[in-house]
Amino acid sequence: MKLNRKSSAHILALAAASALLLIAGCRQDMQDEPKMFPQRGTTMFADGRSVRPQVEHTVARGQLDQDQYFYTGLIDGKEQNMMPYPVTLEVLERGQERFNIYCTPCHSRVGNGDGMIVERGYKPAGNFHDPKRMGEPLSHYFFVITNGYGAMPDYSSEIKPVDRWAIAAYIRALQLSQDATMADVPAGVQVQNLKDIAEKDGLPASYAGPWPIAVDTDANALPKAGIYAGAPGEAAASSQSQRDKASETNAAAGKTAASH
Ligand code: HEC
Numbered sequence: 001m002k003l004n005r006k007s008s009a010h011i012l013a014l015a016a017a018s019a020l021l022l023i024a025g026c027r028q029d030m031q032d033e034p035k036m037f038p039q040r041g042t043t044m045f046a047d048g049r050s051v052r053p054q055v056e057h058t059v060a061r062g063q064l065d066q067d068q069y070f071y072t073g074l075i076d077g078k079e080q081n082m083m084p085y086p087v088t089l090e091v092l093e094r095g096q097e098r099f100n101i102y103c104t105p106c107h108s109r110v111g112n113g114d115g116m117i118v119e120r121g122y123k124p125a126g127n128f129h130d131p132k133r134m135g136e137p138l139s140h141y142f143f144v145i146t147n148g149y150g151a152m153p154d155y156s157s158e159i160k161p162v163d164r165w166a167i168a169a170y171i172r173a174l175q176l177s178q179d180a181t182m183a184d185v186p187a188g189v190q191v192q193n194l195k196d197i198a199e200k201d202g203l204p205a206s207y208a209g210p211w212p213i214a215v216d217t218d219a220n221a222l223p224k225a226g227i228y229a230g231a232p233g234e235a236a237a238s239s240q241s242q243r244d245k246a247s248e249t250n251a252a253a254g255k256t257a258a259s260h
Contacts, residue, residue, distance in 0.1 A: 070084040092170055096170045098163050098167050103115075138168050146173070
């Protein structure tokens with residue numbers, strides 16, 4: 001078949017137009033890739049989630065978690081009194097930092113269970129200095145952070161296992177700091193009396209006094225609805241002066257621990 005000039009020009013124009021369309025199509029695809037964005041929904045999966053949960057009974061690379069004690073704090077289902085890695089000053093400092101971020105709101109800086117949230121009506125958090133908790137094996141602290149305990153939520157998604165252990169080690173240091181005797185002081189080191197320090201620095205006598213310990217009663221067994229609905233501090237307003245006193249002594253106690 002022989003094409004005349006006019007119709008071949010037509011075909012050429014048509015080819016050019018479809019080529020342009022094709023190129024535009026490609027460009028569109030490149031610019032707007034059919035990929036999933038984090039936290040954005042999709043119609044592709046029945047549950048609408050673009051971020052897929054891990055397939056059950058599978059182990060992703062780097063998730064083998066072979067060291068059972070490191071990840072669970074248990075050996076044969078029992079808590080143990082040992083660290084899964086050596087404790088250095090660096091580990092304790094990391095533990096102190098993480099403890100002060102995640103635990104003090106409820107347990108207070110000295111770990112007596114009378115943190116700010118407790119003072120505002122939350123169930124008193126465990127006092128790390130009572131005989132029962134002093135006697136707990138070290139991995140108990142790891143286990144509680146990992147799994148929660150009673151009214152305390154777990155912190156497994158916020159705190160990595162390595163840091164949970166660092167916190168556990170720091171809690172031991174905290175316990176020791178409040179329960180040390182003269183026998184623990186290395187030879188040749190002089191210990192100053194806290195009362196003398198307070199007097200010298202012109203601090204109130206309560207600086208060196210004992211801390212108040214939160215008391216568990218039915219009334220504060222659960223967070224009060226008023227705390228969330230009302231103005232901050234409203235729920236505990238009646239015991240305002242008591243709380244003032246408590247935080248004063250707490251601050252003092254925190255200072256004691258920090259100066260060790
Ligand atoms: C939101 C407040 C809150 C925070 C934050 C919190 N706890 Fe607690 N914790 C509690 C309460 C409340 C209890 C007492 C639970 C009960 O008796 O129902 C408790 C109890 C405990 C106990 C005692 C368990 C026992 O054997 O009696 C340990 C150990 C503990 N917490 C460790 C921690 C550590 C470590 C952190 C920081 C990673 C932390 N908690 C953060 C509220 C908190």
